[in-house]
Amino acid sequence: MPAKGSNWKKWKKKLLDKYRIVIVNDRTFEDILSLKLNLLNVVGAITTFVFLLLFSNVFLLIITPLKEYIPGYSSASLKEKSVQLALKIDSLETEIRKNDLYVESLQRILKGDIEISKMNLDSLVKTQVPLSVIEHTTPSEKDLELREKVRLEDKYNLFSNAEVKVRNVFFAPIDGQIKRKYDPKEAHFGIDFTATNNAIVQSVAKGTVVFVDWTIMNGYTIIVLHEDGITSVYKHLLSLNKGLYDTVQAGDVLGLYNGSDSAGNQVNQSHFHFELWKDNYPLDATMFIEF
Numbered sequence: 001m002p003a004k005g006s007n008w009k010k011w012k013k014k015l016l017d018k019y020r021i022v023i024v025n026d027r028t029f030e031d032i033l034s035l036k037l038n039l040l041n042v043v044g045a046i047t048t049f050v051f052l053l054l055f056s057n058v059f060l061l062i063i064t065p066l067k068e069y070i071p072g073y074s075s076a077s078l079k080e081k082s083v084q085l086a087l088k089i090d091s092l093e094t095e096i097r098k099n100d101l102y103v104e105s106l107q108r109i110l111k112g113d114i115e116i117s118k119m120n121l122d123s124l125v126k127t128q129v130p131l132s133v134i135e136h137t138t139p140s141e142k143d144l145e146l147r148e149k150v151r152l153e154d155k156y157n158l159f160s161n162a163e164v165k166v167r168n169v170f171f172a173p174i175d176g177q178i179k180r181k182y183d184p185k186e187a188h189f190g191i192d193f194t195a196t197n198n199a200i201v202q203s204v205a206k207g208t209v210v211f212v213d214w215t216i217m218n219g220y221t222i223i224v225l226h227e228d229g230i231t232s233v234y235k236h237l238l239s240l241n242k243g244l245y246d247t248v249q250a251g252d253v254l255g256l257y258n259g260s261d262s263a264g265n266q267v268n269q270s271h272f273h274f275e276l277w278k279d280n281y282p283l284d285a286t287m288f289i290e291f
Contacts, residue, residue: 189282190275233275
């Protein structure tokens with residue numbers, strides 16, 4: 001115990017003993033600056049300096065933009081930029097899909113997989129029914145007699161434009177505004193509509209899907225065959241919910257229409273086109289459907 005007490009007194013004396021630091025002019029030996037301090041003052045000054053240094057570093061990291069250079073730190077601006085980049089990537093993926101469809105259509109045209117039609121774009125596209133589906137039967141005597149009667153009636157018909165009779169009840173194909181009406185003089189055999197994005201396109205009546213295709217100008221096109229030889233045509237669809245030879249009911253969703261892409265830019269399919277035909281003759285849909 002006495003040895004430990006003597007050691008503590010020695011350390012205490014070293015800490016409290018005062019020392020003088022004198023700065024002397026080497027030429028005149030004049031005292032410029034004189035300081036009295038001990039080891040305890042030196043330890044306290046060093047501790048204070050280290051604390052102020054750490055405090056200033058933390059203050060700079062919190063207040064100034066230097067914190068963005070810390071690995072793993074993400075600021076609000078960086079998060080906002082990442083969200084914007086993700087949206088741009090989504091838009092680019094949409095454009096890539098459109099380009100892929102465009103290239104695929106060109107390949108089909110060059111290979112001759114599809115028939116290039118010279119008809120107006122707003123005219124009815126002729127459907128190609130597989131031969132295996134068509135049933136060939138021999139007409140009966142009554143059938144031949146009826147055909148001859150119809151032929152003679154058409155031969156001596158005094159009216160050049162016969163009106164067709166439609167007994168079906170049709171529903172509106174889309175909830176939108178009429179942009180362009182039926183005008184056979186300009187070879188416009190349908191009605192153009194403007195509608196909201198992701199508008200539902202539905203079947204106007206019960207029938208069977210007889211044609212499904214995608215083209216650059218018309219987008220997705222679907223044709224439905226109804227009773228009494230009535231055919232409805234839907235063009236400029238963004239997506240389809242029905243396939244070839246599917247049976248649909250009145251009001252069934254055929255697909256979606258969208259006049260703009262994911263980025264909000266207007267595309268070529270700026271309107272929804274609808275046609276109604278009876279026995280290969282175009283009809284004015286406004287006479288049978290209440291829009």
